[in-house]
Amino acid sequence: MRRITLLHKESLEDIFAVEADSFTLPWTREMLNAEFLKSYAFFLGIFDEERLAGFSLNWVLFEEGHIADFAVLPEYRRQGLGGSLLDASLQEMSRRGAGVVHLEVRKSNVSALALYASRGFERAGIRPRYYTDTGEDALLMQLILETKDNDDIIHHIREDANDSGPKQRC
Ligand SMILES: CC(C)(COP(=O)(O)OP(=O)(O)OC[C@H]1O[C@@H](n2cnc3c(N)ncnc32)[C@H](O)[C@@H]1OP(=O)(O)O)[C@@H](O)C(=O)NCCC(=O)NCCS
Numbered sequence: 001m002r003r004i005t006l007l008h009k010e011s012l013e014d015i016f017a018v019e020a021d022s023f024t025l026p027w028t029r030e031m032l033n034a035e036f037l038k039s040y041a042f043f044l045g046i047f048d049e050e051r052l053a054g055f056s057l058n059w060v061l062f063e064e065g066h067i068a069d070f071a072v073l074p075e076y077r078r079q080g081l082g083g084s085l086l087d088a089s090l091q092e093m094s095r096r097g098a099g100v101v102h103l104e105v106r107k108s109n110v111s112a113l114a115l116y117a118s119r120g121f122e123r124a125g126i127r128p129r130y131y132t133d134t135g136e137d138a139l140l141m142q143l144i145l146e147t148k149d150n151d152d153i154i155h156h157i158r159e160d161a162n163d164s165g166p167k168q169r170c
Contacts (some may be wrong), residue, residue, distance in 0.1 A: 056071075056086070083119070116141050124140045124142035
């Protein structure tokens, strides 16, 4: 059984495992841990039974949402988990007041670009040499959120308080 829920500090090691398995330039544990202290940041996780199969890290500052990090474990890809997690992340950002959502993605990241396009994200700009490992450009993607009630995709959402200010990259 699959479920999507807010993640808390006790999931840090599992988040890091997904992160390390997904990126050539992964966030460190310390970077991920710092996100739990920020009032505008929240993690959502998608579970297969008790296993964390993917997560999103999202920020909402006033009416602007940002997907800062997003990944699904390799063995769970192309099964719809990323799409479900993205839908839930957008729904929760909208609920927290976001009217627009941005994210950065590598120009060469075909799967992520296809996923974001499938949800209506459009190219809004380019960030030259954004990724420090290869010097690759990032595409800045944008989605205007519709102001309507979404179906209840997120289960077991609990509000939690955190505090502090932004950083970057997906
Ligand atoms: C991008 C990522 C999160 C997608 O997760 P996923 O669980 O495989 O996504 P889904 O199965 O829900 O796919 C949803 C849609 O995205 C597109 N898509 C996903 N992977 C794709 C691929 N390899 N090639 C082409 N399209 C792809 C398709 O439109 C797909 O719909 P479909 O399966 O009905 O054709 C996953 O590939 C991943 O974690 N990659 C490494 C980390 C990363 O790049 N994160 C994004 C950083 S910005």
